[in-house]
Amino acid sequence: MASSDPPARRPRITEVAAAAGVSITTVSHALNGKGRISEATRTHVHQVARKLGYRPSANARSLGSGRHGLLALKVSLPGSSAAAFVEFDYFTRLLNAATSTALQNGFALVTLPSGQTEQQEPPDFSADGMIAVDPERGDEALATARKRGLPIVTAGRDRDDGTSPWIDSDxxxxxxxxxxxxxxxxxxxxxxxxxxxxxxxxxxxxxxxxxxxxxxxxxxxxxxxxxxxxxxxxxxxxxxxxxxxxxxxxxxxxxxxxxxxxxxxxxxxxxxxxxxxxxxxxxxxxxxxxxxxxxxxxxxAPEEIGTGAVEMLLKMLDGSSATVPNRYVATExxxxxxxxxxx
Amino acid sequence: MASSDPPARRPRITEVAAAAGVSITTVSHALNGKGRISEATRTHVHQVARKLGYRPSANARSLGSGRHGLLALKVSLPGSSAAAFVEFDYFTRLLNAATSTALQNGFALVTLPSGQTEQQEPPDFSADGMIAVDPERGDEALATARKRGLPIVTAGRDRDDGTSPWIDSDxxxxxxxxxxxxxxxxxxxxxxxxxxxxxxxxxxxxxxxxxxxxxxxxxxxxxxxxxxxxxxxxxxxxxxxxxxxxxxxxxxxxxxxxxxxxxxxxxxxxxxxxxxxxxxxxxxxxxxxxxxxxxxxxxxAPEEIGTGAVEMLLKMLDGSSATVPNRYVATExxxxxxxxxxx
DNA sequence: ATACGTTGCCAAAACGCTTTTGCAGATACT
DNA sequence: AGTATCTGCAAAAGCGTTTTGGCAACGTAT
The missing domain is CATH 3.40.50.2300 (Response regulator)
Structure with a gap:
């Protein structure tokens, strides 16, 4: 079966480099704002990349940088599971805002299944960081994550441990x-x-x-x-x-x-x-x-909390700023x- | 600052190979049930890997296999955004089940922000496949995804296009x-x-x-x-x-x-x-x-639909089975x- | 014995990036 | 003029897997 049309394969970094007449190093640097390159080259590369519809492979990027591009969001639904249906409104809005913010920054956000404490093993995918929404006292998963050294932001303060930065309604x-x-x-x-x-x-x-x-x-x-x-x-x-x-x-x-x-x-x-x-x-x-x-x-303001939590977490991952300040969100x-x- | 304790770095595949006295190829094959190896070697590798607490890097695995380990879930909330609060119950349960199933199979599940049709660009992270819940007629994001050749399963049938396998309540x-x-x-x-x-x-x-x-x-x-x-x-x-x-x-x-x-x-x-x-x-x-x-x-049965949709999608990704059969879920x-x- | 398929395993080549290092040429300093 | 410092870019070395291709060793039919 002859493949008629090469099905619009996504361009690789090499192709961008070739089209722009520079090395792949330069492309990488230009796109990530990292190395020392002239402003002219930088914008040129950007243009070429955009024209080619280049989108870097998240995997390769992760492998190279040691990042995964994944954030975990864990909500502790109040009470026993699905009882508090009215509050889904709140969580859904928070989740939506958080997901958008994450995606805009090149991260995907995974919602961890709530309630199920009897998760045999902590589902062993590896995220770069975790957001815990309304953590409850004695939360196992949170403790485990913290032990592993996972960067954590809590929405609502953690009563067990004061070390993670938090964002909270006032x-x-x-x-x-x-x-x-x-x-x-x-x-x-x-x-x-x-x-x-x-x-x-x-x-x-x-x-x-x-x-x-x-x-x-x-x-x-x-x-x-x-x-x-x-x-x-x-x-x-x-x-x-x-x-x-x-x-x-x-x-x-x-x-x-x-x-x-x-x-x-x-x-x-x-x-x-x-x-x-x-x-x-x-x-x-x-x-x-x-x-x-x-x-x-x-x-x-669930949107503000969701967005804020992701922003704080990303700042932590950035590593540049020493500590991320806690933050209160106003109510109305x-x-x-x-x-x-x-x- | 002398790092006192090498902070329990996760073992690499090479270390497992060394410990088991085989090549990394063999380890990979043994763990993934792929190549031709004796049953003895296979179990031996498994034991060593388990003893060392080996967990393969999702990134590297993805890079190698071309997979991302990511599934996208897109819900079309009925009506304008947050109005249908009662139905959050349904979606939350579906989402929870889907996430669990995905994680159990080594995939992470990302919820796409709903409602926002005016997403400038389809948030350009790359998933291996997509689940569209209750897709609406003329859904842009779905059409785009389909054009890109992304494997898609719909929960509820797609009225625009009958090509994707679906799972649906009867x-x-x-x-x-x-x-x-x-x-x-x-x-x-x-x-x-x-x-x-x-x-x-x-x-x-x-x-x-x-x-x-x-x-x-x-x-x-x-x-x-x-x-x-x-x-x-x-x-x-x-x-x-x-x-x-x-x-x-x-x-x-x-x-x-x-x-x-x-x-x-x-x-x-x-x-x-x-x-x-x-x-x-x-x-x-x-x-x-x-x-x-x-x-x-x-x-x-939102749980069954969420679980079923993920299972169907994974079967599509598997590639082994030609077509995935559609499925009705009973109501009560x-x-x-x-x-x-x-x- | 000779040819030939199996079986069990390994070495090496992808995979597509990021990051480090190196190296010219330009600019500044003495 | 001669050296030190910057600048802009490229070559190369990873990152930790999966996959491909191949090579012995071991049957099994001729």
Missing amino acids: HRHGTITALDHLAARGARRIALIGLERVNSFAIDAAAAYEEWCASHSVEPIESQVVTDYSQAAGRAAALELLSAPNPPDAIYALLDGLGLGALSAARELGLRVPDDLLLAACTDSTAAAASDPGLTSLSL LVVRRSSSPAA | HRHGTITALDHLAARGARRIALIGLERVNSFAIDAAAAYEEWCASHSVEPIESQVVTDYSQAAGRAAALELLSAPNPPDAIYALLDGLGLGALSAARELGLRVPDDLLLAACTDSTAAAASDPGLTSLSL LVVRRSSSPAA
Whole structure:
């Protein structure tokens, strides 16, 4: 079978070199901005490469440089696996942003399967670095990776080990903003529907809540959700809070899903939101926007976190800068009907 | 700075060869089951390699074999980006399964950022193959990939091009099962809340609905959702259906999110589900299970689809088998309260 | 015994880059 | 004018595998 058309093979570096009338060394240097070459040659090579549609082989590049061009992203989904469906919104957006940023920088980003702790062996592909999203205490995979000397950035701080640079939402400030908002809208007794304190988010938010209560001289009313993070769990927690003697007049839930559950609970008890009960949550999602009444929610910036984490990791790999500074990402309170009673 | 301990460098193939007293060729052959070597040598090499903790360099392997060890997964999220939050459940499970399967076979799986059609250049990393989940008509990225000769498997059939092997839920059978179920529970007039017919799922399910109506000599009642696929859209569609003259006594929604929206609509109109209105949906999710009443839903098998797609793609890469057969994955109707009226 | 296929293994050549080293020619310094 | 320093580029040496081609040794048929 005679191959009719050489199927548009990708050009090699040698062909670019030949076309540009220089050596492959020069092509490599020009394209990677490495060696000492004149600006003229550099741009010329760039043009030729572009005209030929040259794209360096990731493999060969890796072999030569010792890099793999691969980043791993590991998310610790809160609670047991798929329960927290509302928060997929957050992770998906984060993942998307991270992937784009990585690709733009010539790296591919691999999502590590979450949940499965009983991975026989750490799936033994080798990445150049790892991003751990909302790492939980005692995370095996993280510890292993760290032991191997893998560069790591955490999104949310690692409670086990403070050595990795992190990027994190400013949960303390955000929580206080949300509580101030509820108070400004008339709340006297704000309850918290919290999370099991396994990651820095849950810890920081709860701490901020307690700090706020202390500084306002009110007693904290906390309902800690431990079972799962679903809407059903939020409903159950809210039912308990609201049917207690001297119930709260506002609820702040640490996840949108929980907040939506609280919304159903209120409805069941015949409480009107926002008139009888003010409601706000964290981790803004489309679900919060779509609910009726709309759920006031603290919008985190998953895209910024995803992008930032990749950028930090790449900076670590670069090796040039000694240490990569940690970074807080601002939150923004999106006020909707659930906290806007008629004046 | 004297490096105190050679930091546990991974052994190279040469070291394994030396330790086993054979050539590197033999080691490679033994480990990959390729060349002609005696069973004795093969097991011996395996033992030595294992004792040394040898793990071949993915890069070098790729360079040598021309493979990259990378698969791309591209999902076309239905509707505009993040609207369909309920369906993240489905995609996340699919993605997780696909990633695991890929890793188990020595491949890493990269999720391509979805939605962004205006990707300047197709992010130019090179994968060995691509999985397109629910490809939409006129998908640019898919066409480009196909033109480049990239092996492709689609999850859900590609309406533009029938050449790629596919794996797909048996939507026709599933839809008919769901409709039969509703009819058996007493439904006389079943309405459909459908989707824009841009992918094979939407097309097949709608076609099955129409086929079922025809074979039961009832008139189809279709509400096509075009705006977005959120709960709000489902609610709007259901409100319209239910307030028309001669409204349906059952609704089948093509996404859980839409079904949940229909549930709110019914509640608003004072209709009791399941007593006044039977409800069922497709793409079972945790949200459907958690709602009150529980939403009867057609459970697809995202894990099986993710795993299957990767397996098919790997078989294509293998090159040994001429063509990879297409595959249907069974669905299962999960019956909940929304379609279980009191006898 | 002679010719011929097998079998079991190895040496060496890719694979397509990056990086290091080397080497002229140009420029600056004494 | 003579030497030291820069500049711009090329040759060559890896990187750690897979693959190709070949060579003995060992049957097995003639």
